[in-house]
Amino acid sequence: MTRRLQCADAEALLFDYSRDELSPLKHLEVEEHLRACQACQDLAAHMKAMIDQAGKAQASDWSDLAPDPLFARIQRALTQSSPVEDEEVALEAMFNAARNAKAQSWGGFDEDALFVRISRDIEEKKEEPEQISTRRPRVWAMLAAAAGVVLMGAWGVYHFDALGADSETHFEALRADSETHFAPISQVEERVPTDQEPINEPTFEDAQREEVASLELPPLEAMPSLHDSLNIYASKNALYEVYEKNSAPRVALEEGTVLVEYLPQAPQQFALEANGYTIMVTGTIFYVIQSTTSMEIGVYEGAVNVLTPEGETFELRAGEATWRGEQRRLEDEHYRSLEAYVDIVAHRRALEPEQVPKTEPVSIPVSAKPRTPASRELRQEALDARHRGEYAEATRLLEQALEATPAEDMASADILLELASIHLRNRDDWKSASMYLERFLERWPDDVAAQAITNQLCLKSAVDKAEHPLCN
Amino acid sequence: MTNFLDKQKELVQAAAGGDIGAFRRIYDHYLHQVTCTVGRYLGPGPELEDVVQEAFVALYGSLSSVSDYDTFGGWVYRVSRNIALSHLRKSSRSIDFVALKTLRDPSNQWENLTTREALRALYLAMECLSDDHREALIMYEIEGMTLQEIADLTEASINTVASRVRRGREQLIKIVKQTRSTATESGELA
Numbered sequence: 180m181t182r183r184l185q186c187a188d189a190e191a192l193l194f195d196y197s198r199d200e201l202s203p204l205k206h207l208e209v210e211e212h213l214r215a216c217q218a219c220q221d222l223a224a225h226m227k228a229m230i231d232q233a234g235k236a237q238a239s240d241w242s243d244l245a246p247d248p249l250f251a252r253i254q255r256a257l258t259q260s261s262p263v264e265d266e267e268v269a270l271e272a273m274f275n276a277a278r279n280a281k282a283q284s285w286g287g288f289d290e291d292a293l294f295v296r297i298s299r300d301i302e303e304k305k306e307e308p309e310q311i312s313t314r315r316p317r318v319w320a321m322l323a324a325a326a327g328v329v330l331m332g333a334w335g336v337y338h339f340d341a342l343g344a345d346s347e348t349h350f351e352a353l354r355a356d357s358e359t360h361f362a363p364i365s366q367v368e369e370r371v372p373t374d375q376e377p378i379n380e381p382t383f384e385d386a387q388r389e390e391v392a393s394l395e396l397p398p399l400e401a402m403p404s405l406h407d408s409l410n411i412y413a414s415k416n417a418l419y420e421v422y423e424k425n426s427a428p429r430v431a432l433e434e435g436t437v438l439v440e441y442l443p444q445a446p447q448q449f450a451l452e453a454n455g456y457t458i459m460v461t462g463t464i465f466y467v468i469q470s471t472t473s474m475e476i477g478v479y480e481g482a483v484n485v486l487t488p489e490g491e492t493f494e495l496r497a498g499e500a501t502w503r504g505e506q507r508r509l510e511d512e513h514y515r516s517l518e519a520y521v522d523i524v525a526h527r528r529a530l531e532p533e534q535v536p537k538t539e540p541v542s543i544p545v546s547a548k549p550r551t552p553a554s555r556e557l558r559q560e561a562l563d564a565r566h567r568g569e570y571a572e573a574t575r576l577l578e579q580a581l582e583a584t585p586a587e588d589m590a591s592a593d594i595l596l597e598l599a600s601i602h603l604r605n606r607d608d609w610k611s612a613s614m615y616l617e618r619f620l621e622r623w624p625d626d627v628a629a630q631a632i633t634n635q636l637c638l639k640s641a642v643d644k645a646e647h648p649l650c651n
Numbered sequence: 652m653t654n655f656l657d658k659q660k661e662l663v664q665a666a667a668g669g670d671i672g673a674f675r676r677i678y679d680h681y682l683h684q685v686t687c688t689v690g691r692y693l694g695p696g697p698e699l700e701d702v703v704q705e706a707f708v709a710l711y712g713s714l715s716s717v718s719d720y721d722t723f724g725g726w727v728y729r730v731s732r733n734i735a736l737s738h739l740r741k742s743s744r745s746i747d748f749v750a751l752k753t754l755r756d757p758s759n760q761w762e763n764l765t766t767r768e769a770l771r772a773l774y775l776a777m778e779c780l781s782d783d784h785r786e787a788l789i790m791y792e793i794e795g796m797t798l799q800e801i802a803d804l805t806e807a808s809i810n811t812v813a814s815r816v817r818r819g820r821e822q823l824i825k826i827v828k829q830t831r832s833t834a835t836e837s838g839e840l841a
Contacts, residue, residue: 194820226824234793240695241699242690
């Protein structure tokens with residue numbers, strides 16, 4: 180005789196049921212419940228599918244890693260003979276040294292100590308503004324060999340604002356690095372700003388306006404790239420250069436609009452480096468906005484891996500953007516402007532129908548947004564302030580946004596998380612972060628984020644050897 | 652075409668002697684396996700490539716210790732698993748607020764996610780579990796190890812491992828259910 184199970188009882192047995200680990204009687208009880216309960220049936224199927232998917236996932240499901248560049252990195256780590264070209268490479272070499280030492284005597288304490296020292300060095304580097312300001316502010320794109328590109332082409336759409344008075348110096352440094360030059364240097368020299376010209380330091384809003392304005396593309400002309408896998412369309416005011424390094428083509432862009440159509444004939448990967456960041460790409464559509472004060476990377480389709488000047492890596496996927504290393508969702512207008520670009524490129528290229536890459540519909544993520552206009556504006560201003568590094572101002576604006584948002588509105592949950600994030604990540608103040616997280620937990624104790632937030636609180640308070648009431 | 656396995660012993664010996672070309676052949680053959688092994692422990696993420704790199708560097712450094720060439724594939728698996736496990740244990744887990752919003756976002760129904768997105772959601776949900784529960788769940792459910800194998804590897808009793816798997820399952824079900832109910836309340840779930 181089987182017992183009629185309630186949902187809560189059945190849920191506790193769903194995993195065991197899906198793995199066929201229950202006794203025959205229990206199995207029957209769960210089966211009967213599932214027959215009558217669609218919600219539990221869906222949950223069971225979902226759990227099983229999710230776990231099975233993870234077990235059967237292919238390498239490409241886990242990572243977009245490109246075999247050739249990765250092997251090159253491994254080789255460098257093994258030989259430790261890579262020339263140190265700049266501080267980013269030096270950091271990479273330091274990491275490799277730590278990794279290599281670890282490989283030679285796996286599990287020893289010396290390697291850990293070495294890594295701790297390297298981490299400390301990097302942390303100190305982060306805290307030194309002089310180091311950041313001396314980083315070469317060059318903007319260049321690198322195309323290198325990689326494998327497994329499915330798309331016929333990958334488009335990098337780059338918008339770069341005016342660089343200001345010192346762009347000539349940057350460009351000279353950049354040219355000095357290159358091995359061959361194909362670029363219209365005359366245009367470059369004509370466009371170098373003079374000392375009298377005002378230095379344009381665009382804000383985040385300027386950049387966004389520029390992005391939206393990009394719906395009306397400036398006239399782009401096909402330019403000689405002298406490379407089979409590369410087609411370049413450039414605006415008249417574009418400052419760019421194409422050259423080769425290690426047999427791989429590179430695009431260096433300082434100003435203007437350049438559309439790069441990349442048609443890998445062999446398995447290749449495209450990478451772009453900008454302001455110390457390295458963006459590794461495999462068959463994707465993304466954009467970079469670079470100015471003297473800030474940089475934004477956004478991904479329209481596919482995914483990119485970004486190596487920061489600090490040697491950290493993170494992945495940006497379709498629908499995500501980053502501003503000074505902080506990840507966020509792409510706004511609708513970004514999608515629209517990028518779609519416009521893609522459309523324009525498709526027409527301009529006049530590809531054969533079967534060659535036109537299919538642009539899969541992108542589901543635009545909908546996050547909770549403040550319903551009141553004032554609150555929404557405040558939140559946007561706060562995000563801008565955070566992007567500018569003005570964390571106290573961002574906190575003040577978010578506090579105002581919180582007050583302007585109805586308590587029951589889920590947007591206030593997001594605002595509390597943002598406030599906590601600023602205090603944890605930017606202000607190193609876990610106690611203030613804790614205050615916001617506690618408010619979050621009070622209001623939404625059953626939220627899916629609650630447990631993770633509590634874990635984080637406990638982690639942070641443990642570092643300070645403090646006892647938090649939420650941590651047992 | 653020569654079967655890789657036929658030449659495996661020769662390649663391993665050559666690579667152990669410093670032949671980087673031979674090591675490249677080994678790398679090409681085992682890259683998929685190592686990536687999957689590391690991925691199953693750490694989930695999709697930017698650090699995965701670094702750990703795969705570390706695994707291959709470790710493999711290269713230990714090639715000279717290989718004596719049983721017939722079970723070389725198993726040895727590769729064990730080395731990469733140990734490295735992934737080590738990273739899983741020592742990684743300073745810090746909340747990814749952006750990823751958290753993805754999980755909380757009702758428009759991101761798990762059913763509609765791509766494989767990569769679903770994996771990210773699953774591993775993000777598992778971030779909410781304690782280290783022991785997460786590790787046990789990954790080994791048992793995703794890696795497909797037996798309780799005894801996990802107990803041997805983690806130096807815990809088989810009952811402890813079973814209890815961790817059970818608790819991990821319960822917590823994961825709760826998190827997934829919560830995500831689904833959020834979506835249902837928002838009218839996003841069909």
